[in-house]
Each structure stands twice: as C-alpha cells, then as structure tokens.
Amino acid sequence: MFKFGKILMGLMMASSAWAQMPHEVLVVVNRRSQASMLAANVFVAARQIPKNNLVYLDVPESAYGGSATITPEQFAKLIWEPANAAAERQGIAPQIMAWVYSVDFPIRVKTDASDRKQMSVGGMTFVRNQMPGLSLVEEGKYLSKLFAGPNQRLKLNLPGMSLGMNKNGLGMDAKVPPEAAYLQGGLGERMPLPSMMLGYIGEKGTDMQTVLDTITRGQQSDFRGQRQGIYFVQTDDVRSKCREYQFYPAVNELKQRQIEAVVTTNFPAGAENVMGLMVGAEKVDPSSVKSFAPGAMAEHLTSWSAEFQKPQTKMTEWLKAGATASAGAVVEPYSNPDKFPTARFFVHYASGCTMLESFYQSIACPLQSLLLGDPLAKPYAVPIAVKVLGADKLEHDFTYMVQAQSRASNVQYLYSFLFDGRLVKDVSEDFSFHVDVEKISDGYHELRAVAMIKHLVQFNASFDKAFTVNRLGRSVEVLPDVARLGKYEHGIKVRIGGGETPKMLKLVCGLQLLDEKVYERGAELVLDEQLVGEGPNRIRVIAVYADGMEVSSPPTSFGINFAK
Structure with missing residues (x-):
C-alpha cells in the first residue's frame, strides 16, 4: 500500500583524513528480491545514506538460495563488475570506503574444491576481486592491513581509527612503530574494501523481521554505549583456549576507558543488557541471555557458524536473541583465532569506531568471514550537533555557513560538503559553501554539510539543507x-x-x-x-x-x- 506523507597511544597525527560516514557506504541491493529492497530501504532511511549510494544488481535465486555459494566468475559477473560500474556511473566511486550488502546475496565463493580454501563474498570484496594465494587463506596467514593487532605476525596494539586514516595516512611526520610504517602515507590505492551484510534470511537464517529489528537496534545504540555487560567466557574447549590470551589485556584496555568487562567460566545465562559476548564453543544457547543492549556484538568461535547446512550453532542465533551484529566463518576454520575477532574488537568499539570498523581492525584474516548486522552502529561515538545557516530560496549567489557543537572540549572541526548526493568539497577547515546559481539548475536541491572532529576516530554528523533555485522561473x-x-x-x-x-x-x-x-x-x-x-x-x-x-x-x- 502506497501512503504519502510530506590514542593517541603512541601515534601522533600530523594530518587529517575523513572517517567512515553514511555517504562513504555503497549499499548493494538485489533487485530480484523484495526482501533485499525492503532491508536496504529501511537501512538507508535509518542511517541517512544518500539514495545515490544504492546500486541495484540482478542476482538470481540460484546464487543466494541453498548453500548460497557462487564461483569466482559469478562473483565478478553478478556482483563485482556491475556494482563498480554503477558506482562510477553514479559519480560516487571516489568517496566509497565500504560496501553494505542487503539480504538475499550469496555468502560463499567456491575458490577451490577444498572447503578450507574457499572464501566468503565479504572476503572477495575485501581483496577487490584479486584472489590471494589460497594457502594463505586456508592457514589464516593473509594479514589484513586494517588489522590493529595483536597476533604472532603483528605484535602491536594499534589504536582504533577510522577507515579514512588507513587510506589517507597519518602524515609522514607521524610517529609510528616500524611495523606500522604504512600508516604514515596511508594505503591509498592499496586500501582493501571492507563490507558487511545486513542479515541472512536463507536456510537456518533469521526471518525478515529480525533483520529489520537489528537495524533498529543499531540506530538506537548510537551514543548510548553501556559501561558494563561485556563477557569473555572461558571453557575447556580448544575454540575458547585459542584466544583466551587476549581476554585480560582487553579487560585492562577497556578499564582505562571506564568500561567494565569480565572474564568468566560461566556463560551469562539470565544476564540483562549484555553489550558484548565472546565464547568458543560448538553449541551455545544465545536465547538463554535475558537481554542484549542495543549495539551488542556477540559471537562464538566455532567451525561453520556461517555454513548453514552444518549442525553447529549458527551465528544468526545471536541476532535472533537480540544482538546487533555477529561474526562467523563460512568454512571450516579449524579454531584459527586469526579468522575471528580478537577481544580488542571491544576496545576499538569503545574508542568510537563503528561496528564495521571494529570488526576489520580485530580480524587478521577476514577472507572467510561473514559479518552480519548494522555496520554503522556506533554506541561509543561522541555526538555532534550540526546546523547549516542560510536561505531556503535562491535567486542569486549565496554562501551557506555551518555550525558544529559537541560536548568534547578543545576540538578542531573539519568539514566536507555534498551537493545533491555527490561529494563536491573534500575535508577542510572551511565551514562555508558558496552556491553559484548560474552553474546549477532551477528547482529543488540539497546541500549536506558534514562536520567531524579531527582525531584518529573522526566523530561526525551531518545536516541536510534543502533549498530551491528560481533564476529562470522554472x-x-x-x-x-x-x-x-x-x-x-x-x-x-x-x-x-x-x-x-x-x-x-x-x-x-x-x-x-x-x-x-x-x-x-x-x-x-x-x-x-x-x-x-x-x-x-x-x-x-x-x-x-x-x-x-x-x-x-x-x-x-x-x-x-x-x-x-
């Protein structure tokens, strides 16, 4: 029915870059699925993503039904090539930092006959359709440049930062450890492409209402992060023991941010307002948790939690129980902790990073990962109030001014501008935008001003100013x-x-x-x-x-x- 309604923790930043923001997200929609369009429409509205940032693909049910597995050739033909072509055609490709898949997409790419060498759709997206050596995938030895440690290959605890920092760099004068020298100049064209999926509604997945509820919980969580309710559960299972060494250091880092996390041998059945939960087990009962707080991330390190034809407890059970996001492997990962989030996920999350940014800074080898939920949830971000001052109707040139305020003190604001959905003025200290009416059409236009705090995690907010131009009377x-x-x-x-x-x-x-x-x-x-x-x-x-x-x-x- 149609209804009308009118750190710096050892790093010193020498220059700035922009953060993951709504206009930097490409929302990938399957036009052959009404469920895919519904989830995308709800997400875009909730997160104020410009409609220009939606791309519509034609993915048949044979690709996302059943085991939801496709070949590398199908990934290129059905997803990678048309999505990138659409982004270029729509004039938004340069600003995109991450993809968000709606529902009814494949989740696995059959890159090899061996299950252990297969990749997730998110993994193929991450490497920009440039398949690495599959032995690196199988053994978890591929090392993501977004990973912030620690593991055996990167023995550092890098601070949480926004995606733009990784791409554009901290500046050549920034003091960084030798192992992280790439952070000075940034990854540039070598930047991987992180992604998440809003939900999975295939076999043993969730129903559509759970996907919509997850988006709502993510939106509700913004700026409302709990200061307690994070659980690291230890068991005798190898799935638990392989990453237990991470738990107490993460607890200490969180304590420095006045957030309480506990290491326990008891699963928190009956607990309320759980903000985070990590456990290693083949079988778990997420429904025994009384309630999850909005923005909660919960996962269990096990084989095939994102292989929906296998018997292990599925990652989607966490979403059904009320979590806002979860992670799982689409193959048999053999309890390799490098293929799962480290306990420092919650450290990045607590620093103000989004859900997506926190996942990718905490997974060393994300090439077999399926990440489900709201990628833009940011419970611990600093809120900013933004306003654009200026006329609603223009007949002559005009300059709009932006005001930004935050509870944070002694901060410097940076600004960028989108005009009718396209980025037209990159990040700078200039809080004004000049409109030359001779260069634009009559009629309705929208100016989006984005204000952000200059910081490793660039907290941001935007304001949309609508105005009409009447130069020729049209x-x-x-x-x-x-x-x-x-x-x-x-x-x-x-x-x-x-x-x-x-x-x-x-x-x-x-x-x-x-x-x-x-x-x-x-x-x-x-x-x-x-x-x-x-x-x-x-x-x-x-x-x-x-x-x-x-x-x-x-x-x-x-x-x-x-x-x-």
Whole structure:
C-alpha cells in the first residue's frame, strides 16, 4: 500500500583524513528480491545514506538460495563488475570506503574444491576481486592491513581509527612503530574494501523481521554505549583456549576507558543488557541471555557458524536473541583465532569506531568471514550537533555557513560538503559553501554539510539543507492526488511553474529511473511500487527543458507495505 506523507597511544597525527560516514557506504541491493529492497530501504532511511549510494544488481535465486555459494566468475559477473560500474556511473566511486550488502546475496565463493580454501563474498570484496594465494587463506596467514593487532605476525596494539586514516595516512611526520610504517602515507590505492551484510534470511537464517529489528537496534545504540555487560567466557574447549590470551589485556584496555568487562567460566545465562559476548564453543544457547543492549556484538568461535547446512550453532542465533551484529566463518576454520575477532574488537568499539570498523581492525584474516548486522552502529561515538545557516530560496549567489557543537572540549572541526548526493568539497577547515546559481539548475536541491572532529576516530554528523533555485522561473511540483492504476501502480501528476513548458518528465527515486514521458498537459507518470520496494521511500519528478536543464521537484516521502 502506497501512503504519502510530506590514542593517541603512541601515534601522533600530523594530518587529517575523513572517517567512515553514511555517504562513504555503497549499499548493494538485489533487485530480484523484495526482501533485499525492503532491508536496504529501511537501512538507508535509518542511517541517512544518500539514495545515490544504492546500486541495484540482478542476482538470481540460484546464487543466494541453498548453500548460497557462487564461483569466482559469478562473483565478478553478478556482483563485482556491475556494482563498480554503477558506482562510477553514479559519480560516487571516489568517496566509497565500504560496501553494505542487503539480504538475499550469496555468502560463499567456491575458490577451490577444498572447503578450507574457499572464501566468503565479504572476503572477495575485501581483496577487490584479486584472489590471494589460497594457502594463505586456508592457514589464516593473509594479514589484513586494517588489522590493529595483536597476533604472532603483528605484535602491536594499534589504536582504533577510522577507515579514512588507513587510506589517507597519518602524515609522514607521524610517529609510528616500524611495523606500522604504512600508516604514515596511508594505503591509498592499496586500501582493501571492507563490507558487511545486513542479515541472512536463507536456510537456518533469521526471518525478515529480525533483520529489520537489528537495524533498529543499531540506530538506537548510537551514543548510548553501556559501561558494563561485556563477557569473555572461558571453557575447556580448544575454540575458547585459542584466544583466551587476549581476554585480560582487553579487560585492562577497556578499564582505562571506564568500561567494565569480565572474564568468566560461566556463560551469562539470565544476564540483562549484555553489550558484548565472546565464547568458543560448538553449541551455545544465545536465547538463554535475558537481554542484549542495543549495539551488542556477540559471537562464538566455532567451525561453520556461517555454513548453514552444518549442525553447529549458527551465528544468526545471536541476532535472533537480540544482538546487533555477529561474526562467523563460512568454512571450516579449524579454531584459527586469526579468522575471528580478537577481544580488542571491544576496545576499538569503545574508542568510537563503528561496528564495521571494529570488526576489520580485530580480524587478521577476514577472507572467510561473514559479518552480519548494522555496520554503522556506533554506541561509543561522541555526538555532534550540526546546523547549516542560510536561505531556503535562491535567486542569486549565496554562501551557506555551518555550525558544529559537541560536548568534547578543545576540538578542531573539519568539514566536507555534498551537493545533491555527490561529494563536491573534500575535508577542510572551511565551514562555508558558496552556491553559484548560474552553474546549477532551477528547482529543488540539497546541500549536506558534514562536520567531524579531527582525531584518529573522526566523530561526525551531518545536516541536510534543502533549498530551491528560481533564476529562470522554472519549477515542478508533485500533486498530492495520487490515482491507483493497479495493484502496485499509481499515477503521479505534476504542476509546472513558469512560462515555459518542459520537453520531458522523469520520475526518479534517487538515481533510479522509474518512468519517463514526453510532457503534455495532464501527463501522468506511473509509479510501480515493485521497482522501489517496501519500506520508506521518496520520489522526485524531474522536468527536462529544451536547453537540457533538469529541474527537480521537492521530494515526496511515503511508505510502502505490500501486506496492506
């Protein structure tokens, strides 16, 4: 039904970079799955991700059903190549730092006949479709450049930092240990591509409501991190013993941040507001935990927790029980701790990193990992209030100004700007944005100002300023009366302002073209609900004039629920 509604811990930063932010996330959607579109729509609305950042792929059920396994050739053809082509076409490729897969995607890539040498879809994404030596994958000896230690190969405890720091570097004057010299200049073009999946609803996965609840819990968790409720559970199982050495050092690091974590031999059955849980066991009962706090991460180091045809307890049981994210292996990992999050996951999380950033800084070899949940949950981030000051209607050039405030003291703010969903002004200390009306079209526009704190973890917030330009007197407006044309189809009419009439009308959702028609008086565009999917949506009508100017209407927001 269609409804209208109008550290520095030994590192010294010499220069700045930007953090993982909503406009730096590419949301990958399977257009052949209504569930995939629903999850993506809810996530994008909850996280204020620009609609320009959605890419729609055609992945058949044969690829994500059953064991959800594809070949490397299928990964390239169905996912990697079309997603990157769409990002380039939409003008957002340079700003993307991470991918977020919606539901109904494959989870495993059959890179070898041997289960132990196969990779996850997230792993293939991470290496940008450049498969490493599979013996490194099997033995867990591939070492991620995002890993912040410690393990046998990187005997350091690097501080939590945002993805942009890894890519752009701390500056050549930054004091770093020799083993982490790459942090000075940054990884640049060698930067891997981390990803997460919003949920798994295939065999032995969760239902769709659990996926939506997980997104809600992630959003609710922001800036509300618990100061207790983190459990490291020890057992006699080798799955536990292989990473027990990490527990007490992590407890001590968390204590320095006034967060209480405990090492225990008792599973916290009946515990309330659990913020984190790590255990190593083949069988666990997540439902015995009375409640998880919003933003909680829980996982159990075991074989095949993300191989849904095997008998071990599945990682999805944590999400059903109320956790916001979990991690598992899509193959037999043989209790190799380098293939699972270290206990320092919670140290990075407590420093203010997002869920996704915390996972990738704590997994040395993430090439067989499936990471499920809200990637942008940030319970321990510092909140920032941002406001853009300026006019709502423009006929002449204008300069907008940004105000940023935070409870943090003695901080320096950096700013970046997006215009109509595209990054147009990189990070700088300049808190102003000048609009030259001669260079843009009449009609509706959006200016997003992003303010961030200059820090290893760059806490950030944004503000969207809507305004209209009236230089030539052209405008278009969606009329409120919507005609039902069929079960899923609705007729959309517009009002054209000014003395000129356009040549064409286009109905769009973000950059997705839904319908187009030659303009004539009373022209009706058709909205097919199935093209945009259930959940929160918004559409615009673009009037195309003879001189090529494309004039946008203000957006019309609505929700779709096929059950009604």
